Every structure is written in structure tokens, then in C-alpha cells.
Amino acid sequence: MESEDDFKEFIINGDKKFVPHLSIDCVIFGFHNNLLKVLLLKWGKIDGWSLPGGHVLRGENVEDSAYRILKERTGLTEIYLQQFKTFGKPKRTGNALELLFKSSGVNTNIKSWLLDRFISIGYYALVDFSKVMPTADWLSEKCAWHDINKIPPMLFDHNEIVEEALKSLKFAIYHQPLGYNLLPERFTLPQLQKMYETILNKKLDRRNFQKKILSLGILNRLEERMKIGPHRSPFVYSYNKEKYEAALKEGISFSF
């Protein structure tokens, strides 16, 4: 969406291009400064935040729509993506779009497909924070990361969607390795532990954590150490991609 004309065309004729009544919302997780982050959009024409989302092109695979939307907002194509729930309450979008129409100078008597009811398919994505280029557009004045614990009240039912995504992520971390998608290529065990602690929302014992995570055999310890701060430098690790993929496929079982 790059201009007012685009927007008007979208309001009036969007349903020729997109499947009506159906939307996609993406909860994009990143990890930075030992904090779990979510990428949100600040709307320009009305006051409020929302998840990045979009619609499914007629003829497009739903999963491909999610990848397309993620590409638009992050610039990334290789992304870990997981469908987690579909949201279908009849009043879930409230009247935010009517307000948007008013604020954008669109005739509110117009009968737009956008004012119909929408069912939204929720996907969460795990991305390398450092590689993301948050990208706003004509409709959104900002695209920015928020701490998972400092998420503002959002439009529609998007706070609920984030809650559910986090719940799914928490569940997933017991059965899959996840670090490959959220951390940069080279990272330290303390960082990885912080990632686990943030997602699980609890403290873990350092020694037991290392024992468990190393016993999976999916990590390579590099010669290098990371020089950070007035203390001993931690070792740098990277994932062994093959063994990581194998663990993903087989499934693992953490206890924590």
C-alpha cells in the first residue's frame, strides 16, 4: 500500500484480487538484548497498533500469503513460519476500519468488502532480529519491535492473537529446537539460555541447561570467545544444521 489511490482501489476492488472474509495475521518474534520482541505496526490514519497482516490472493496458497506478508515487513524470505490458530469471533475486528475510513477521508457510506466480517489465520514467525528491516507503508507510519512484556493495547483482537502465539511457542519449545531461527549464526550459551528463559518465562539452572542442550549434539563450539563486558568471555557456538534439522524432524523432549 503506497498511496491514497492504492488504498481507495483496495477498499473498492480488493475483493477482486483477494479472498474476501479471510485475513492473515503474523506474530513475528525476534530476540535482541536478551529480550523476546514482536514486530508491530503503528497505523498512520488512526491511533493504534496492530500485527502485520494481509490477505490471501485468489489462487494463492495460504501459507505463501504468509510468506509474502513477512517478506513485505521484514525483507526476509527464509523464515521459520508456523500456523497456530484461526480466529473467528464474529465481532473480532470491532469498528476500527470504519474509523480508518473516516480518518482517511473515505466516504463511510461506501459498501466495502473490508467492512465485512473477517476470519483470520494466525501464523507466528521466528526471525533473526539483526537481519530484519522493519518496513512501514502508506497505511502504517511505523513498523517497530516491542518487548513481549510491553505490548500496547492493539486494534482488533490482536492482543489475544499474540497471547495465543506465545502460548503455542511455549508449547513448541518443549518439543523442538528453536534457537536456529531466533538467534544470529554465532551466539553464546548464556544467550541461548536467556532465549529459553524468556520464552518459558522462568529461570533455569545454568549447569543443567548446558548439560541438556549440549547433550542434543546439535551445537558446535567454536574456538572463538565473545568479548563482552568486565568478566570472563563466553564461548561462541553455532548450530550444526544437519543435526538441527534431524532433531526438528525427530522431535525432542525437554523437561525444564
Place this chain on the structure above:
Amino acid sequence: MESEDDFKEFIINGDKKFVPHLSIDCVIFGFHNNLLKVLLLKWGKIDGWSLPGGHVLRGENVEDSAYRILKERTGLTEIYLQQFKTFGKPKRTGNALELLFKSSGVNTNIKSWLLDRFISIGYYALVDFSKVMPTADWLSEKCAWHDINKIPPMLFDHNEIVEEALKSLKFAIYHQPLGYNLLPERFTLPQLQKMYETILNKKLDRRNFQKKILSLGILNRLEERMKIGPHRSPFVYSYNKEKYEAALKEGISFSF
């Protein structure tokens, strides 16, 4: 759907009543004779089986639609229901509906909303086999239980949907008690074990299984024994509803 007139009205004007492009498919699991069963519909006008499904009324909560559909097919209202995945491949319904239209004597040049692309929300349900009244209708000549291992090739992508439902169920059984929904009120430990073995698709040790399941403290052993066959009679158990609900909420962790 009770008559040809109903059907024609549905084809032509269904989208006034229902949300277009969106459907619901239900994988209804039951347990009988120590076998896991799924309730399927045999179509009357064309040859083929499918999952029971339906559409979302405009204004209706999606979850309520699933309950409504389940009520129609089983007669039951109190059902354990779980959304598990949404299916959105563009060609997922194939050309089965065109064939149905032809076989039903509907003009195939008609532009029906039903011939559009559909995205389907998958729910699985767990029901007490003995309480279900499988109900067919004008479109379906049969509504019948099938062994999970003897499911015929189905219309649309319904075989894939059953696979995914089973995968989700398998996953769930490691974290929740499930027997309350699938077994009759009074049952034996061997029955319960068979249920677990069927869902997990593996044999379990009798003694270890009983230790584990009893240690949850959600079962009551009744005085009674069940007299079945030329051998020792097993004890009858029932669930302690309160403790069962608590275990559901807390979540449990089975290892098997």
C-alpha cells in the same frame, strides 16, 4: 439439507446465509471394540466419502458452527472440540462439487459460490461412541464409523485432514488426559490402555501404564467388576470429574 429444493436454494443463495470461501471440517473420533474410529459421510449423488463439515453462518462464532455441525451428525451437544489446523491450498477441493452438481441435475453453467475456492478450518471432536446417533441427510446416503486404519480414499483433501487431526491428537495425549471424552462413563483399565495404545500406535507395558495413569489421581475404582469373557474380570473405573478438569487445566506430562 433435506431435499433437492433445499440443495438448489443452498447452491444459489447459500452465500447470503453463510460466509463464502470458508468451511469447517470435523474429524469425529470415537472408541469402540478397542478400536479408534472416525465418523464419515458417504455421498449419495456422487461416489465418495468425506468428513462431516459445513459452513459458518454470517454472524456466527466459528467455534459455534463446529458445535452445530457436530450436533447435526451425532445428536450430541456436550462434545470435546479442538481446532487443530486450517487448510488453504488453492486446489484443495478439486472438482468434486462440479461432479456433484452434474449428478444432481444442476445446471453446470451456474455460477455458484460453492464452486469458488474454500479454506477449511479443521476441528477434531472426541465423543462417546455409544451415545452417538450417526445421521445422514439428503446429500449423504450414509453416515458411518470407520476404523482409523481402514479409512477409504476420500473426496477433497480429507485424507490429509484426518492425518493432521490424528497427529494433533497424538501430540495432545502426551499433555492432557483424554479418556473422559472418548470412553463411556464406566470403563476398565485394559480398555483405557487400549485407547492409549491405539492413539499412540504402540504397545504399552500393562503394569507401568497402570502405575502412571493411577498416579494422576483422576480415576475412581468402583467396587464392581466387568464380566467379559472366559477370564478374570477387570475392575470398573470412572473419572473423578473435578480432578480430571484440574489435570486438563494444569496440563500433565506423560512419557510412554
Place this chain on the structure above:
DNA sequence: CCAAAAGTGTTTAAAATACACCCATGC
């Protein structure tokens, strides 16, 4: 009396947990 299935407990192995001291670094 025989076949078929259910009841029951102990021993062993594996996994999770709890826990403390020393080391490297920057200021």
C-alpha cells in the same frame, strides 16, 4: 483342565535436580 486375560511389586537404569567454587575481564 486349559486358554485367555487381569491383578500385582520389585529391581535396575536413566534423567532431572540441587548445589559451589574458581576463572577471566574491565574499570
Place this chain on the structure above:
DNA sequence: GCATGGGTGTATTTTAAACACTTTTGG
């Protein structure tokens, strides 16, 4: 030299796994 955070191993407890004999019942 001191504060901060990282590296490392062992002992204990808990949990899972392996395993066999006796009892009941119908035919």
C-alpha cells in the same frame, strides 16, 4: 582489587523401564 558473569562436576532424588507369576473365568 573488586564486581560481574562464565566455566565446570558430582551427589541425590525422582522417574522410567524392564520384568513373571498367580488368579479368575468360561467352555
